[in-house]
Amino acid sequence: MSLNDYEANKLFEAGGIFLFFDVPQNSEFGIDYNCWKTGENFKGVKMIPPGIHFIYFSVSDKYGNIGIRNGFFHDFKAKEIVAKKWNQQTETIEDYCLSEEQIENFRQRKREFDKYLGAYPYNEYKRWISLTNCISKDLVEILQPENKIITSGSSLVGKKFTLTRSPEKKKEKAEIFKVPSSLKEAEKRLPDMQHEECTNIRFSKIQEQSFSKEISPVELTARHIDMSHKMELFIKNQTEKFDNWQPLNILGELQFAFVCLLIGQVYDALEQWKSLINLLCNSENCVKKYPELFIQFVQVIYFELKEMPQDFFSDILTSNNFLVVNLHNFFDNVKSVCDECTRENSSLFQLSEKSVKFKNYLKERFGFDFEEEPDEYAPVICQDTN
Helix, strand or coil: CCCCHHHHHHHHHHCEEEEEECCCCCCEEEECCEEEECCCCCCEEEEECCEEEEEEEECECCCCCECCCEEEEEEECCCCEEEEEEECCCCEEEECCCCHHHHHHHHHCCCCCHHHEEECCHHHHHHHHHHHCCCCHHHHHHHCCCCCCEECCCCEEECCCCCCCCHHHHHHHHHHCCCCCCHHHHHHCCCCEEECHHHCCCCCCCCCCCCCCCCCHHHHHHHHHCCHHHHHHHHHHHHHHCCCCCCCHHHHHHHHHHHHHHCCCCCCHHHHHHHHHHHHHCCHHHHHHCHHHHHHHHHHHHHHHHHCCHHHHHHHHCHHHHHHHHHHHHHHHHHHHHHHCCCCCHHHHHHHHHHHHHHHHHHHHHCCCCCCCCHHHCCCCCCCCC
């Protein structure tokens, strides 16, 4: 999607602006789908459309080496100005507070500052919307780390030690500084490192199902095959924990995890993405109860797989037939539910049509065959050795 002069001027006046000061030259800077190397005059980005955006950067050192990627989500309003700066000493991003007078002065002289700002790449905007249309500002507040910075590198802290003058502690300290007699002893002396809590993405916890002793074997088996009870429990817990939480937020978190993985390079997000895929693909009764949710799910997963790099997809997501097995179950669940419904149920009929089209797309692009049972479901042949 390209802009004509009228649209460009309109977005220049109404779009958001991100100002980024003191960024070292040749650092990587990106917003949404686009990433550039910073030059001498770089001061930020203009013409940002209203809505959720992901801004990220990897700062270059004096030797030209690119560091870990840091980023954050922000819900831009029309004409909003967001300012940050890079602290060279602490190597962290900080808020750059602008007074009302400075903001007003900037707006009046905006065209003079224009040469220092890169234009938002509007031709990629539709792609970005297709990956984030279920992410809301409230959901970002729930999921983002306490420090609001999403980083590709683990931030670890060691166990804190307390000073003491007791003889026992002095003896223990003396032992620590002795040369270890073996590799095993040396490993024991390594510091106990843990993730710094304020830097962890606060992904939702999908609780394992707990079963009472009175549950019948038939029901126990059914709950392991159909995860609807687990999904309903997840929805119940999230609704009680957060105001205005809706089942659609499951898809929002799926998209949030995907962006953190694909663009933020946070590989821990892959496990949350897979957990949510597994939950959605194996909840047959929920398909009947939340058809609109699953119509949206087909759209979400379609655009995500469309953007997935082929080598990444092959190496990680096809291992152990993860997607083949889960999507096979999803298509079976949709067919089973839709076969029982009448054509008057427009939502389920729409879901059935979309799932068929999606199945054909997967077969054409990835060569998936959903007509045959996955190997995991093949009967086990036992040979009698007697």
